[in-house]
Amino acid sequence: MKRHMFLLCAAVLLAAALPAAAANDREAKVYAITNWPASGACTGNDVGAWDDMALAWYDEIAAGPVFFKDGTWINNNLRREILCDPDAQSPCDDDARIDDADAALIAVHGFDMGKHWGGLLLQATDGDCAIHAPEGAATDAMFLGDVDLEFLHLSSCNSMDDDNINWTRRMFADVDSATNGARLHIATGFHGVMAISAGRADDYEDFADDAHDVSISDAWLDNLYDSDVSYNNGTNGAQCPVSFAVSNTRSNALSRLLGERYTNIYSDPTASGAFAYGFYDGCNPVGDDAFNDPNL
């Protein structure tokens, strides 16, 4: 209850906040997995360069005037508890972990399940190795922004598939949001399969840098698109970034998508029933069909 009162006050203050934050007082965090041991309960291919990419973002966002490095969680039994919402499941500690940050990046293997994204973790909880974004199912676990988080970046396959886009907004609030007014502002991810390489760390660095000068959405879409992930002859599949914002009206959601940046942080959205998203028309990734906007 005390926490809710505090959050209510914080929300009121946030609503009146000026766009620019004070110097380096906002928290950035990274959650990433590079090794899924074959002997572990949860297995997947190893991706040694994933933390290079995540940390390139982390270093660069903290090099700007708004955010500071508040911690990384790389491998180390990353499990559902760290990322899930205590109002949804138990045990869950996102209040003190990812939802305590202002900007966070998650880098894990992803999947498309029904109408939502899921992330493969290192340790099973209740027999499940995954964290699930919500879609109105019993697995719903990742509700963010109801404590503090404003910006979520998913470096993960299928994290924003076209067929899941109408459910993505459910991640932006939980049951507390109706009373404390706190919600996630912007999320970014990928339609289809993404690509990993040490050479792609520059993309994440430049994204973090550019998101101080133009919208987070434009910075993500500009820097994370790749016409041919193999640098071969342009026919082997693209990397298709997607950006997403919510609000109470379409025009407000659009305004947030096109205007919110690391140096221009809006007050929390007052609802998540309307949303706006950016994408590349017809972007045809590895492992999925070309992006097909379900709302047009």
Next chain:
Amino acid sequence: MNTIRKFAALALSVIAAATVNAQETACDLQARMVREAIPVSVGSPSAMEKLLNPTVDAQLSATFDPARAAGIVRDSLAPDTRCTAYRKGDLGYDCRYNGAASVLKVEMERGRIAYLNRTRSEQKAAAKISETDAIALARQAAEAVGMPLRELGTRADVRTLRVTAASEEGRVITGEAMGSEVHVRYQRHIGGVPVAFSRFHAAIDARGEIARMHVRWPDFRLARGLSAANTASREQVVAQVLDQLGRDNRCGSLSHVVANVVYARTAVIDGGEGASTEASETESGPSEFVPALMVTVFPVAQKEDSGVPQMPVQNYVFPLLRGADGTEGQ
């Protein structure tokens, strides 16, 4: 042991053997995919000789002109007071040129130039310019910034960035298109060989103005002391690729492999003697290039909505010379 137990034991041993064989088959298949993907030129000293003698035009640090860059983006930009005076060829040049709601950022060591116009970017209009006009403007912009145009090649990737807004009313979600931009991108080639992770990108708004431009085109300099005499044999390269891919990727998790010869910065080379970032930085500098083999592994695609973890694409960059940055045998 009665007959039933004997039969059960035999059946179990057959199943176990079949499992091992299936695993071996999947691993063998993966190894074959790698071998077949690696170009025949790998391991050839004569092919390496050509790679070590490319024709290279004047590079960005020598040709960049901030005034011409400001002209092509039709913006009034002033260097930040902390900038040192610009000198051609200065790889250490690092500066922000500020406009009213825009910035031109230059990090010459990384070959990075980024122009970001906030006003134009936030006013995405429903209309858009033609692809032909967008390509023409993008090429003019590349030239104005000082990029060696031959390295752009002729194949442009043209995409439309779209923005949709939607809402749920009475359990029905409806949406509307809210704006677009035309994006033109080029990959970099030198002598027809791709330069990994370099790029040029212009985002053009409905009025035909550049809303954003991204250049990552570090000066092309081969690392010192590279010699075709140090060309790694095909078998050495194949062994290194198989070793790395075998460690990272479970057998049966890949659908196919694509491999091609590229130029890559020494800082992004995977594995190999002397290939660590540390070694690269001390021996040859992070922005020097070497001929390398880019191996891209494509995962088995999981069915939509299946809930089965989807492995990502991974790009590996392997050295083609013994001593990843050519330091061995100098």
